[in-house]
Amino acid sequence: MVIRQSKHFNLQQICDSGQCFRMERVSENCYRVIAFGRSLEILQEGEQCTFFCTPHEFEEIWNDYFDLETDYQSYIEEINPNDSYLLAAAEWGSGIRILRQDLWEMIASFLISQQNHITRIRKCIQNLCETYGEERTGDSGNTFYTFPEPEKLAELGDDDLKACNLGYRSKYVVRTAKSIVSGEVDLDAIRHLPYAKAKKELLKLFGVGEKVADCICLFALHHLQAFPIDTHISQALQKHYKRGFPNRRYKGMQGVMQQYIFYYELTGDHEKRHM
Known part of the structure; x- marks a missing residue:
């Protein structure tokens, strides 16, 4: 097994973020993900995660898969301090990472x-x-x-x-x-x-x-400038970004912001906070 301390890494948020369909909760703090022909169980207690695999498999597959070497705090710090909606979305889904999938x-x-x-x-x-x-x-x-x-x-x-x-x-x-x-x-x-x-x-x-x-x-390709627009994102853009999403400000990280918005729209209390 491999034990790692990771900030901005929340298995529940990743599981529910709509980017991965072969990840499930198996007990209160334990999740299972199937990828690249392997099945992995992970136990999360706060910022500590136990990956039930060999150190070799962790380095070969899972460290990269979960994008664990990237500092997501640096993305959050780029958010416009006057954009209360995006700040709230990032706070709500601050444990999301963009997975590197097949x-x-x-x-x-x-x-x-x-x-x-x-x-x-x-x-x-x-x-x-x-x-x-x-x-x-x-x-x-x-x-x-x-x-x-x-x-x-x-x-x-x-x-x-x-x-x-x-x-x-x-x-x-x-x-x-x-x-x-x-x-x-x-x-x-x-x-x-x-x-x-x-x-x-x-x-x-x-x-x-x-x-x-x-x-x-x-x-899959980890092109973080991609910004998928579905019905949830479209509604958020119409409500909060009538002139369009500020792509220039978030160049090269639009996809991270998209995930914060998508997860917030899907699960958050944005209706109460952003009437």
Whole structure:
């Protein structure tokens, strides 16, 4: 196991922030996340976190995955002191970090996320993994399923994933898997592109629009200038940023601010504090 002290790191907030759909609470202070073919349990008590994995696995996967080397206080300090709304949002979700997740998994997950809510997205992805993923046993003895590789899903028909409750999104995931396997889309190349070019390539995928492309850029490629706009963010912009979000002030960290706003809109008491 590995024990770390981390400021601005809150597992509950990360779990509920809408960026990761394979993370769950297993007991009061313990969370489990499945990523990169591994299952990890983490116990959090205040700023102390116990990662139940080897030091090698922690350094190889989880330190980077949770973006633990980044000083998020520096982002919070950049917030305009006159922007009471964003200050409140950052205070409310100050334990959120932008995860560094698998590109293919994020493409498929955010295709599934369209016109969907978080609980249902989680269930759809669970169904997908249990049906087409590989069964494995975690270090704690739990059974889990890996996220299915594109090769597995490329063999399917357009509507086959409706059995996993994906509905009309089934064809989006299947066709995207086919385009990746055929070489029409090169994920390795996308990983090395700057934000604007990566987004342009992602928009070529069947079913990927502006919001989904930005989610993939932010949560898989760690392009922090991506600012996904869904209904929650759109409502916040209309109410608090009628002239548009001040991108210039937050250049290179817009995605961090987006997560503070999204989480605040989803879970916060903003209605009372910002009437």
